[in-house]
Amino acid sequence: MPKPICYAEVSLHPLAWEQLKAHYEITSDDSRLPEASAALVYSVPDHWAFSESTSRLKAVACHSCSSSAAAWMKEQGIALTLAHSLWRTVAEHTLALMMAAARNIVPADRAVRNGEWSGQDLKIPYSGWDFQQKTIGIWGMGKIGIELAGLISGFGMNRLYNDCRRLPAEQEQRLGIAYASVEDMLAQADYFCILLPLNEQTRGALGKEQFARMKKGCILINTARAGIIEEQAFQEALENGTIGAAGLDVFWRENDVQPAYLAERTNVVLTPHLGGSTYECDMVLANAVLERK
Numbered sequence: 001m002p003k004p005i006c007y008a009e010v011s012l013h014p015l016a017w018e019q020l021k022a023h024y025e026i027t028s029d030d031s032r033l034p035e036a037s038a039a040l041v042y043s044v045p046d047h048w049a050f051s052e053s054t055s056r057l058k059a060v061a062c063h064s065c066s067s068s069a070a071a072w073m074k075e076q077g078i079a080l081t082l083a084h085s086l087w088r089t090v091a092e093h094t095l096a097l098m099m100a101a102a103r104n105i106v107p108a109d110r111a112v113r114n115g116e117w118s119g120q121d122l123k124i125p126y127s128g129w130d131f132q133q134k135t136i137g138i139w140g141m142g143k144i145g146i147e148l149a150g151l152i153s154g155f156g157m158n159r160l161y162n163d164c165r166r167l168p169a170e171q172e173q174r175l176g177i178a179y180a181s182v183e184d185m186l187a188q189a190d191y192f193c194i195l196l197p198l199n200e201q202t203r204g205a206l207g208k209e210q211f212a213r214m215k216k217g218c219i220l221i222n223t224a225r226a227g228i229i230e231e232q233a234f235q236e237a238l239e240n241g242t243i244g245a246a247g248l249d250v251f252w253r254e255n256d257v258q259p260a261y262l263a264e265r266t267n268v269v270l271t272p273h274l275g276g277s278t279y280e281c282d283m284v285l286a287n288a289v290l291e292r293k
């Protein structure tokens with residue numbers, strides 16, 4: 001018997017692919033969407049609503065979905081799974097970048113591999129920075145920001161956040177976070193994590209003016225979207241030492257060769273949009289369609 005067809009427009013862990021392939025024929029070819037009974041996508045495209053091409057779908061698993069897309073799927077009887085696991089997974093990656101940037105993990109690893117640990121004390125060039133008694137600023141206390149605040153609760157840090165929607169006092173207390181203006185956060189934060197969405201209001205929100213207020217030597221982490229930071233201002237802040245170190249998972253030009261000012265610096269850690277990429281996170285998507293095959 002032929003296997004049912006699963007349309008998949010996501011990058012999945014090899015072990016998750018293996019499990020899917022055991023039960024489905026997988027395709028990413030748009031022209032075969034009308035044959036698919038299941039679909040895995042990052043977010044559900046608007047043009048799928050009530051389309052002939054999605055009429056055979058029984059199950060859709062995704063990371064994000066507009067309320068209108070959720071409504072038409074409900075009306076069509078399509079089982080929708082939103083993989084909430086993504087938030088914690090991205091928060092963990094944000095923490096990994098913070099740790100790698102603060103402790104020079106990548107250049108120190110490279111030095112050991114290159115045989116530089118021979119007769120010289122590498123503690124001097126690669127000595128790093130603690131978390132305890134430092135201030136972290138989290139800009140965007142949404143789904144991922146809240147996970148991050150929880151993850152670092154044992155680190156002994158002063159935790160500030162800014163969001164256009166302030167959390168209820170009781171939730172702030174539970175998470176151990178204090179609301180601050182962006183200006184205060186910039187002035188005080190030793191670690192600054194961006195977890196805003198990219199939209200009209202946030203595009204370029206961290207620009208020249210904001211970097212001028214930033215505490216010198218701040219460790220800046222961006223796992224949200226590159227466009228929230230003005231690239232020229234970022235480069236200047238990196239070059240003049242305002243940014244002491246950075247961890248980036250998102251880029252102004254993704255899937256491309258990165259400019260020398262980034263690629264050649266040892267105080268930046270770069271990951272290729274891996275924030276949501278773990279076996280467990282991918283298996284939440286895979287299992288959602290495996291359960292409904």
Ligand SMILES: NC(=O)c1ccc[n+]([C@@H]2O[C@H](COP(=O)([O-])OP(=O)(O)OC[C@H]3O[C@@H](n4cnc5c(N)ncnc54)[C@H](O)[C@@H]3O)[C@@H](O)[C@H]2O)c1
Pocket residue numbers: 086087090139140141142143144145162163164165195196197198201202223224225249250273274275276277
């Ligand atoms: N690196 C990755 O792989 C990866 C994966 C998933 C999401 N993301 C990105 O992470 C970011 C956060 O995602 P999320 O799911 O937590 O989003 P979210 O919508 O749950 O949270 C964003 C928060 O930002 C706040 N906000 C919006 N505009 C603001 C403004 N102008 N000023 C202050 N606060 C503002 C919102 O009120 C909200 O609380 C997004 O940019 C998303 O695209 C990255």
Ligand SMILES: O=C(O)[C@H](O)COP(=O)(O)O
Pocket residue numbers: 042063273275276
């Ligand atoms: O960052 C995210 O929202 C997910 O990892 C998916 O990213 P993409 O839709 O930009 O590929």
